[in-house]
Amino acid sequence: MDFILYIAIIFIALVIWSIVNEYKHKKLIIKQLEEEWGFYPENEYSPIKMEAIKALYLSEKDNHLDVDDITWNDLDMDEIYKLINNTQCSLGEECLYALLRKPSFSKEELEERNRLIEYFRSHKNERIAIQAKLKNVGKLRNLSAFDYTGKLSGQKPQSNLPHYILNIALLVSIGLILIKPFLGVSLTITTISLNIFSYFKYKAKIDNYISIIAFQLRLLDSTEAILKISVPELDAYFKQLASDLKTFKQYKRGSFIVVARNVTGSILEAVVDYYRMITHHDIIKYNSMVSYFKKHMDTMIRIFKTVGFLDAMIAAASFRDMVEYFCIPELSDDYGNPKLSVVDVYHPLISDPVPNSITEDRCALITGSNASGKSTFIKSLGINAILSQTIYTSLSREYKANFFLIYSSMALKDNILGNESYFIVEIKSLKRILDNAGKDYPILCFIDEVLRGTNTLERIAASSRILASITEKNTLCFAATHDIELTYILENLYSNYHFRERVEGNRVLFDYKLYKGRAVSRNAIKLLKLLGYSEDIITAAENAADEYLKTGEWSTI
Structure with a gap:
């Protein structure tokens, strides 16, 4: 009984510690968002990262209407994008890039963007509340959320039978401890080792896709949290998101095991990670989720684009507060x-x-x-x-x-x-x-x-x-x-x-x-003098230029 009591006390202490840490983390995020507003965003952009950011745009590219590659590069638009990119999640930075590549030809569309931008500029508390939720979604390091979501829909769910067999073997070995302790402990250690080894073998094949599902789950959780914020000005967007979220209630059920979404960086997350390695629970859930997702991919993409668009508009609002002055065209x-x-x-x-x-x-x-x-x-x-x-x-x-x-x-x-x-x-x-x-x-x-x-x-x-x-x-x-x-x-x-x-x-x-x-x-000739050329060369050059202006012809030397 004392052993169980000690375990319970340790568990309760860990929970309290995690709650306190989460509270401190939220305060730190709010402070960070306030300090970053209206300043150059400090993001890292590797070549692989930039290719990932382009993925959404490339899927929607219009060779006639869009800003083409030559123009984009001529105008250093990658650097302009980085200047504006005060987004909080991968969806926002991909949507912002696509938006800058695709000029609008609709005044109504641009006026709606302006309405959102100005709302976020003038409503700090609501903006920060939304940004904090978007930050929980996070940015994928070298993956495109849109690209890998498309690839996920092409995956074929694998059989969970090998994982069930490994789990049954683990349960049998643990049960054997009660009958033959030494043999049971030995088999349990062996089975756990085998489970962990095979876990990484299976996980390596689907790791990027699990990262995308984890990203989707964070997005769904954060979007639900955003909808609880009272923002009448975003009512049309919120209604669409609320409708789309209903589709993924079943998708989310039991999916917490894929990623510990609300205990980022905590000891509890480490405990859950070991549980996954031993039981393969997240891989089993992944296989069951793929089938469901394939049927509802379009709805998920719509959530992606809606959330990404709002994140991009917040970044544009920060950009307006960054620059010395601007006007509405x-x-x-x-x-x-x-x-x-x-x-x-x-x-x-x-x-x-x-x-x-x-x-x-x-x-x-x-x-x-x-x-x-x-x-x-x-x-x-x-x-x-x-x-x-x-x-x-x-x-x-x-x-x-x-x-x-x-x-x-x-x-x-x-x-x-x-x-x-x-x-x-x-x-x-x-x-x-x-x-x-x-x-x-x-x-x-x-x-x-x-x-x-x-x-x-x-x-x-x-x-x-x-x-x-x-x-x-x-x-x-x-x-x-x-x-x-x-x-x-x-x-x-x-x-x-x-x-x-x-x-x-x-x-x-x-x-x-x-x-x-x-x-x-004709200061180009004068520059010769500044660099120490002889007077003979300078005078001759000036005379030749004067003669050409008078006659339209160059004389031979």
Whole structure:
């Protein structure tokens, strides 16, 4: 009796200790959520993790309407995504990525996103309560919740007979202790060892799938907890979730053994883990759950997307509180007259950025020297166009534009594996813009140094005709170039803007401000002097440039 009493006291102490720890854990989570709000999220992104995050998007990819890979990479959108990704669970980070890749062309859809974002910004207590529940769902390290849920539906349940036989052998050996203690103990130890060994053998085959089921169970528990929070503004989402959760009551029954969902990090969880190893109870339950899940996968995916969408909207709300200023875009569906007007737009990845403004209803060439701000400016326009049509947020004082398909051709590289030169890669990149133009929506495109991969003569001849062709395709193009000749050839089709620099003493200074008109400074030659080139070379270069501007021809040396 004393032994049983001691066991009971130890068990009660463990339970109390776990409850106290759980309470402390909840307080710590709330404090962490408060401190992280409106700041750059500190997440780890391995290449495998990024591939997992992309899985949902890749399953829904639209080659025409979406932000394609070239544009996404040109605009450093992975880094923009990381800046926004203050999500609490894998569903949120996968949904957020997919949302940023898929610009919306519906004002009603964007206004609903804005309603949610602003609600989460202004209702701290409700937001934190929801975030805390989402954090319990957690983030899968290198797995996609959506991808592996799909793979789980393709699994065939295995027979539980081997596990039942092992359990019967364990019970028999334990019973034998009462008859022949030494033999019984020896057989029990042997059977337990065999059970643990075979457990890891079976578990290795389905470990990722058990991780997904465990994730699903945490999600179902957390979603039930979220529905207990009073949030009338989310009523439509909560009703759908409540309806879908009813489908999985049977799925959850007895599923606690798959994962100790409410004792994370506690001693009790370790005890349950040993119980699983000895009895294979979680593997047995896994096999029975797979059959049920296969019949109701669509409902689970709907729960995934609803919860993930709300998590993504909370992250967008945090992003708005992170940035210096933003505006709600004014988007037009007047598809026959593409235009863009932004006031004090800036790049979110640059510390202390210099804002710029532009209003255009026709294409524009932007000239200026290296490092003067050309590429950064057109990237700022592209990034804000995507943000405006996804999280309904522009990093500017004012943003007015059409709904656009968004393309770029900027940070291209040789395709060594495909045996393609830079020039081939470039003309293919430009052609995809022309191929998609003139269809259902106007195109907003950004080009940096068009056809830089070929000689000057052919570059100017070909690029001027390509840029001219773009203007006939219901497209608004912003092209950065060093070729001043283009500003003359295309002056009837393209507006001209430029960035300036000035040389003071031994320094080159940039103000990073956009000015109307073509670039007129010739500071590139002045830079030769700063680097110690002889006066003869500098004077000769200046004279040659002056002569070319007068005659349009280069003299021989």
